[in-house]
Amino acid sequence: MSSSAPNFFQSVQSYFDKATKFTDIDAGILQQIKVCNAVYRLNFPVKIGNEVKVIEAYRVQHSHHRLPTKGGIRYSMHVNQDEVMALATLMTYKCAIVDVPFGGAKGGVKINPWDYTEEELERITRRYTSELVKRNFIGPAIDVPAPDYGTGPREMAWIYDTYRTFKDNEIDAAGCVTGKPVSQNGIVGRTEATGRGVYFGIREACSVAEDMQKLGLKPGIGGKTMAVQGLGNVGSYTAMISQDEGDVKIVGIGEVEGAIYKESGIDIHDLIRFRKETGSILNYPGAISFGKEEREKVLEFECDILVPAALENAIHADNAPRVKAKIIAEAANGPLTAEAEKILLEKGKLILPDLFLNAGGVTVSYFEWLKNLSHTRFGRLEKRFNQRTYDNLISYIEKTTQKKVDDFERTLIARGADEIDLVRSGLEETMINAYHSVRDIKLSKGINDYRTASFVCAIEKIADDYSALGIFP
Ligand code: NAD
Numbered sequence: 001m002s003s004s005a006p007n008f009f010q011s012v013q014s015y016f017d018k019a020t021k022f023t024d025i026d027a028g029i030l031q032q033i034k035v036c037n038a039v040y041r042l043n044f045p046v047k048i049g050n051e052v053k054v055i056e057a058y059r060v061q062h063s064h065h066r067l068p069t070k071g072g073i074r075y076s077m078h079v080n081q082d083e084v085m086a087l088a089t090l091m092t093y094k095c096a097i098v099d100v101p102f103g104g105a106k107g108g109v110k111i112n113p114w115d116y117t118e119e120e121l122e123r124i125t126r127r128y129t130s131e132l133v134k135r136n137f138i139g140p141a142i143d144v145p146a147p148d149y150g151t152g153p154r155e156m157a158w159i160y161d162t163y164r165t166f167k168d169n170e171i172d173a174a175g176c177v178t179g180k181p182v183s184q185n186g187i188v189g190r191t192e193a194t195g196r197g198v199y200f201g202i203r204e205a206c207s208v209a210e211d212m213q214k215l216g217l218k219p220g221i222g223g224k225t226m227a228v229q230g231l232g233n234v235g236s237y238t239a240m241i242s243q244d245e246g247d248v249k250i251v252g253i254g255e256v257e258g259a260i261y262k263e264s265g266i267d268i269h270d271l272i273r274f275r276k277e278t279g280s281i282l283n284y285p286g287a288i289s290f291g292k293e294e295r296e297k298v299l300e301f302e303c304d305i306l307v308p309a310a311l312e313n314a315i316h317a318d319n320a321p322r323v324k325a326k327i328i329a330e331a332a333n334g335p336l337t338a339e340a341e342k343i344l345l346e347k348g349k350l351i352l353p354d355l356f357l358n359a360g361g362v363t364v365s366y367f368e369w370l371k372n373l374s375h376t377r378f379g380r381l382e383k384r385f386n387q388r389t390y391d392n393l394i395s396y397i398e399k400t401t402q403k404k405v406d407d408f409e410r411t412l413i414a415r416g417a418d419e420i421d422l423v424r425s426g427l428e429e430t431m432i433n434a435y436h437s438v439r440d441i442k443l444s445k446g447i448n449d450y451r452t453a454s455f456v457c458a459i460e461k462i463a464d465d466y467s468a469l470g471i472f473p
Contacts (some may be wrong), residue, residue, distance in 0.1 A: 007084040011338065016089075019455030022113040022445045025463045028343035033079030033092075036085050037064045037103075046124050048116070055111060057128055059137050062088035062104040065465045067130050068141055069105035070095060070178075070362065070369075072148025073128075075121075087148075091331075091362070093458035098359040098434045100366040102198055105143050108153050125155050125463070129162040132306065139164060140373065146365050147179040154179045173285035175372035176357075178365035187368040187378075189423035190361075195237020195309075196424065197360015199329045200431035201307060203246055205327065205352055206255040215350055217304060225303040227252030230310025231272070231281070234331045234358065238239035238307055239268045248305070254298025261301050264356070267403040268360065291330055299323060308335035313318075315340040323349070353451040355458070363430045366424055378423065381408050383416035 013034065020030050038061040045052045058081060061069040072093040084106045091104030091320040109128055113121060132138040138159075140146065147156055156179045182187035189196075202221060206212060210221040217224070226237045226248050242248035249369070251267040257280045260266070273280050282289040290297045299306060299319055306325035308314045312334040315323060328344060329352045330336065336344070336351070336383060344351060371378060391414040394405050401406035417425070441460075443451035 003144050009082045012086045022456045036062045040381030052084045057109040058084040059107045060084045061087040063092040069143045071104040071105035073107035074145045074148035075109050075113040077112045077148030079110040087224040094359045096458035096461040124164045125158040129159045134167045140172045153181040157184045175369045178368040188420045190364050193236045193364035194234045194361040199241040201357045202329050204435040222247040225249045225251045226305040227301040227303040228307040229254040229298050252301035257293045258282045259290045260287040261296035355454045378419040387416035
């Protein structure tokens with residue numbers, strides 16, 4: 001990147017500036033929305049072996065328009081203030097788009113987590129959490145972290161436990177962090193949430209006949225072809241759910257070791273099994289394989305939907321002209337450079353932006369927080385009641401029609417919802433609503449692209465909050 005190229009935070013701010021041209025919001029409110037409300041940079045000591053190591057860390061709360069603030073904690077050597085501020089800012093807009101009533105935040109600890117033992121990581125995590133507690137930067141009503149790059153359910157369990165030791169009698173303590181293991185007050189469906197949200201977002205976009213016609217595609221997700229870059233958490237769930245529930249044909253997959261293409265379709269479950277067994281996706285039966293040097297070919301495969309689900313800046317000015325897919329679904333964060341986006345938009349492609357499309361994770365984190373505050377799992381109260389009601393209804397229909405419903409169908413129809421059903425249904429509702437609120441803004445304001453429309457949607461909702469709160473009378 002040249003020294004004059006905008007850094008990550010500046011890029012986010014320039015998207016914001018571009019979007020504000022489509023609003024008539026007071027300049028002061030816009031400025032308040034734009035800036036980071038609180039930036040906490042800290043250095044703390046941790047004993048590693050016989051040495052004391054000083055660790056650099058951050059927690060940024062971008063917007064206090066709604067509390068608590070929310071955002072992941074990443075462990076990476078690339079962590080710096082600018083990056084954490086940019087990610088916290090994006091969280092604010094992401095939450096607003098999917099109506100998750102939180103401000104955005106992000107945390108970062110500048111370490112390479114793979115350089116430390118489990119015990120050392122636990123010490124670092126607990127110390128970082130204690131520092132946040134001391135400064136009032138964590139709590140179910142203040143700021144609620146979640147996993148991000150280099151952290152997972154294990155770290156979230158340590159954070160929860162550390163918080164509890166300080167706030168012994170706080171009844172809602174479990175809501176101080178999300179992404180916890182299910183056995184530690186977590187929620188089922190969190191692992192698949194981002195991929196499932198990506199699927200719901202793509203499915204909704206494909207359901208709009210008018211938009212599909214413009215792309216020369218038939219409406220509906222069924223039968224569409226898809227290529228996916230990255231078979232990690234987000235990519236694998238997107239591919240599996242698209243295939244199993246959307247009847248999508250997966251024709252291409254890219255991973256670190258290379259890429260494969262199979263026009264007749266790849267069974268994604270079989271490929272995952274094959275990769276586990278052989279350590280690679282290459283040489284999958286019936287597919288054309290491209291080695292490591294050619295792994296980016298996955299972005300250029302012939303298909304209807306391209307899902308970059310691996311890393312930032314995957315599609316850039318060089319390869320963008322060769323992208324054949326008509327729909328680019330940003331499952332990863334920032335997979336397109338600004339230049340690539342311009343090229344693809346000029347070619348009439350539909351780009352579903354990360355800001356909206358990968359918000360499934362934070363949405364289900366919100367459900368976890370709600371579960372923690374209510375101290376009960378979803379479905380516990382109504383499941384059996386609903387089951388009995390449906391059962392009575394079937395019996396009544398049987399009686400009046402003199403037709404017997406067989407046992408299998410009866411069980412299927414008269415089933416009460418479990419937590420996983422409710423989480424999936426809430427996520428589906430969220431993604432459908434968010435898609436249409438962004439699309440409505442795009443159409444009504446004559447905006448060319450979904451990213452700008454997503455920013456406008458978020459900015460307008462946040463500005464509404466400020467005026468409703470009477471902060472700017
Ligand atoms: P992950 O580490 O589970 O998966 C990433 C996968 O990409 C890995 O399998 C890796 O081997 C592969 N990969 C890396 N470089 C590659 C390359 N050059 N070509 C092809 N494959 C490559 O990570 P994840 O959680 O699935 O996250 C993926 C993206 O989605 C990231 O941008 C992340 O920020 C974003 N995201 C994740 C979540 C979530 O809930 N996990 C939520 C929102 C956004």
